[in-house]
Amino acid sequence: MRKKGLFTGMASLVLAMGVMAGCSSENGSNGNNGGSAGSPNTGSETKTNTAAAADPVKLTMWGGVPPEAGPQAVVDAWNAEHPDIQIEYVRYVNDDEGNLKLDTAMMTGQGVDLYVNYTLTQTQKRIDAGLAADLSQYSDYNIDEKMGADASGWKIDGKFYGVPTTKSAFFVALNKEALDAAGLPIPKDWTWDELRDYAKKLKDGDGYGFIQHTEPYVDPIDSVLSKNGYTKADGSSNLDHLQVKQWLETLNGMMQDDKTTPPLGEQLTSKMPVEQEFLSGKAPMLNIGAWLLRSSNNFTDFPRDFTIAFAPVPRLAANQADYMTRGGLGDYISINAKSKHQSEAWEFLKWYADGGMAPMAVGGRLPASKDADQQAALDSMLGGKADTYDKDSLMYVMFENPTPSFVRNLPQEVMDMRQQEYEKYFLGEQSADDTLAAMVKRHNEYLQQNK
Amino acid sequence: MNNNWMRRQRMLGYVFIGPSMLGVLLFFLIPAAYSLGLMFTDYKLMNPNVKFVGLDNIVRLLKDDMFYKSMKNTALFLLAVPVSVVLGFLVAVVLNQKIYLKKLLRGLYFMPYITSGVAVAFVWMLLFHPKQGPINGLLRSIGVDNPPGWLSTTTSSMFAIDIIWIWFLLGYNMIIYLAALQEVSQELLEAAKMDGARPGQILRSIIWPLVSPTTFLLLITGLIMTIKTFGIIQAITQGGPGSSTTILSLYVYQNAFRYYDMGYASTLSWALFIVILIITALQWVGQKRWVHY
The missing domain is CATH 1.10.3720.10 (MetI-like)
Structure with missing residues (x-):
């Protein structure tokens, strides 16, 4: 009896699961319908098309930004204007797995027509594999002229394999009220030593004066080496440059002696949510990039009661003239060289760069092209919150900073081994000199292997 | 007769293990052999030029x-x-x-x-947090001055x-x-x-x-x-x-x-x-x- 009860119980469970699965798949397909009909006119357009002309060309664009943070609006606007070329946006997460997914999709010919690169490290692999079209074949759009001097960092052997589309600023975000209270001006050009002083003066009790996002963490080194070369004249590693040591020792001093910045071990293992630390007012200075605006415009999740001001990333170089800063431009969009519709993709890309991308501003992405309406984009980026930002310093880091920029183009292997070694240093496992020696040794081995 | 029966039994056995052997072959043995071959190449996922490097x-x-x-x-x-x-x-x-x-x-x-x-x-990362984690909190409260940094x-x-x-x-x-x-x-x-x-x-x-x-x-x-x-x-x-x-x-x-x-x-x-x-x-x-x- 009991057994039978159990059996019927199981059977009904199985049935219930079947029904649920049925429901969910139904929901799924409903969801899909909803998605593609996101703009109500898409459906009707396809209809008129099939009635009027040949099938529209369908393009797929892969990018790392969630569709709701801009891309969907961009694509919908294009699709409404261009019934003959319909774009679909696919999001990939910009991490190892996501990039692997994109690369496999391209290698196996799964119809990727356009894709966004976020580092040259990734782009280089794609060029080597013959998956990035050389855009110098098109003469109707001068990338250098449109995007300005910063675009040249994205050239590989003098050629563009993509269009850098956004202003991509890296900066130190500042709590303006905290700076005012301490009587500190907003710097337009400063060194790491000056930043260290600021952090000391701004430190409040047990809190930190300065925190950093892990993405631009290592930029000071890359700044030095972009300027002076990653290798010496004889082809050996230049990772033991004096200013690299200076960076190690400055930051270490801030962690251990001043206690103005979190020890790296603590930051890494707790996955410190730096945006939240800064926006809640706990830390007055944050080294980050334009994506901060995604959070800082979001007052629901990140309520904030202070004004954000912006300073350029400080330099290690003694002279301003020797300094390069990261960024300038970003979101490097390439056309898959294996795509069957490259000219259509190119049409879309030009439109996107020259202002079609305006809806992306909500997520902190301003168009780089001189022909785009930057003021409008800036307004939409700041939304209704313009008065919670210090406009002058924002304009300075976004548009006016004359410092030449670099684009990081270092193989992942070298980035990782460098990181392993400096982590050991910051965790007190090896001295600064040993760290430099280890970096150089491993870099040389890598260079040797990949000659 | 008897021989025939034995053979049929054997064939039947192969038919039964067939599907799972196919799986093992496709998803394990062939890839394993393939990777053994890759050992002697400089194959990079994105690079179509593969050389034997001994x-x-x-x-x-x-x-x-x-x-x-x-x-x-x-x-x-x-x-x-x-x-x-x-x-x-x-x-x-x-x-x-x-x-x-x-x-x-x-x-x-x-x-x-x-x-x-x-x-x-994620739960363990919170538990192990060197400053705010409950494990080190406990250790400190029972008098351990320098609890380990864990992760x-x-x-x-x-x-x-x-x-x-x-x-x-x-x-x-x-x-x-x-x-x-x-x-x-x-x-x-x-x-x-x-x-x-x-x-x-x-x-x-x-x-x-x-x-x-x-x-x-x-x-x-x-x-x-x-x-x-x-x-x-x-x-x-x-x-x-x-x-x-x-x-x-x-x-x-x-x-x-x-x-x-x-x-x-x-x-x-x-x-x-x-x-x-x-x-x-x-x-x-x-x-x-x-x-x-």
């Missing part, structure tokens, strides 16, 4: 400091297995007695094994991972031991008691030898599973800080799917295979001395 990858492996480092980390990681087997045994013995809330406790111990790895990872230092991180892994395996080991304990004959235990054996003696000299086949099984499966695992480390530390938690399997993963260096990754994974083979062979040889069937 033994270069093996030479590189032998000279690669990171390989030795990852072997050392793997050895430290494997320490978790015997510890959790012994703990699992002790917990099973306790929960096999007549005690309060027995079933609930059994369930609780088994929970980690069926919990999502990523959730587990945040290069010297302690591998042990912190070990603790998580012991906790993860414990429930499974306990369940298997509970089953094994049901097989221990009550007569033997009663006879031992009659002869005046103390509980400790019974545990050590009667129960432990009687469940030794189970111990052997748990050790072998546990070691193999542990040596292949990297998900939990990838979720918690990504091999850091420094390279202090980069175990061999994670190093394979990084070379393959972060650097796209398939040739070298294949070499590393064959090295991993050889390590597993050696460990298992050693255990087979060693078992004769302590496993009693």
Whole structure:
């Protein structure tokens, strides 16, 4: 009896699961319908098309930004204007797995027509594999002229394999009220030593004066080496440059002696949510990039009661003239060289760069092209919150900073081994000199292997 | 006639194992053979030009400091297995007695094994937080001035991972031991008691030898599973800080799917295979001395 009860119980469970699965798949397909009909006119357009002309060309664009943070609006606007070329946006997460997914999709010919690169490290692999079209074949759009001097960092052997589309600023975000209270001006050009002083003066009790996002963490080194070369004249590693040591020792001093910045071990293992630390007012200075605006415009999740001001990333170089800063431009969009519709993709890309991308501003992405309406984009980026930002310093880091920029183009292997070694240093496992020696040794081995 | 029948039986057997053999062939044997071939090439995932490089990858492996480092980390990681087997045994013995809330406790111990790895990872990261974490909070409140940094230092991180892994395996080991304990004959235990054996003696000299086949099984499966695992480390530390938690399997993963260096990754994974083979062979040889069937 009991057994039978159990059996019927199981059977009904199985049935219930079947029904649920049925429901969910139904929901799924409903969801899909909803998605593609996101703009109500898409459906009707396809209809008129099939009635009027040949099938529209369908393009797929892969990018790392969630569709709701801009891309969907961009694509919908294009699709409404261009019934003959319909774009679909696919999001990939910009991490190892996501990039692997994109690369496999391209290698196996799964119809990727356009894709966004976020580092040259990734782009280089794609060029080597013959998956990035050389855009110098098109003469109707001068990338250098449109995007300005910063675009040249994205050239590989003098050629563009993509269009850098956004202003991509890296900066130190500042709590303006905290700076005012301490009587500190907003710097337009400063060194790491000056930043260290600021952090000391701004430190409040047990809190930190300065925190950093892990993405631009290592930029000071890359700044030095972009300027002076990653290798010496004889082809050996230049990772033991004096200013690299200076960076190690400055930051270490801030962690251990001043206690103005979190020890790296603590930051890494707790996955410190730096945006939240800064926006809640706990830390007055944050080294980050334009994506901060995604959070800082979001007052629901990140309520904030202070004004954000912006300073350029400080330099290690003694002279301003020797300094390069990261960024300038970003979101490097390439056309898959294996795509069957490259000219259509190119049409879309030009439109996107020259202002079609305006809806992306909500997520902190301003168009780089001189022909785009930057003021409008800036307004939409700041939304209704313009008065919670210090406009002058924002304009300075976004548009006016004359410092030449670099684009990081270092193989992942070298980035990782460098990181392993400096982590050991910051965790007190090896001295600064040993760290430099280890970096150089491993870099040389890598260079040797990949000659 | 009889011969014919035998042959038909045999054919039928092949038909039955056919589908699963096809799976093994497609998803295991062929890829394994393929990766053996890749060992001798410089194949990079995105690079269409593949060259045969002979033994270069093996030479590189032998000279690669990171390989030795990852072997050392793997050895430290494997320490978790015997510890959790012994703990699992002790917990099973306790929960096999007549005690309060027995079933609930059994369930609780088994929970980690069926919990999502990523959730587990995040909970442990919070627990281990060097400043605000409850573990160090407790240690400080009982007077430890300098509690360990757990995941945040290069010297302690591998042990912190070990603790998580012991906790993860414990429930499974306990369940298997509970089953094994049901097989221990009550007569033997009663006879031992009659002869005046103390509980400790019974545990050590009667129960432990009687469940030794189970111990052997748990050790072998546990070691193999542990040596292949990297998900939990990838979720918690990504091999850091420094390279202090980069175990061999994670190093394979990084070379393959972060650097796209398939040739070298294949070499590393064959090295991993050889390590597993050696460990298992050693255990087979060693078992004769302590496993009693």
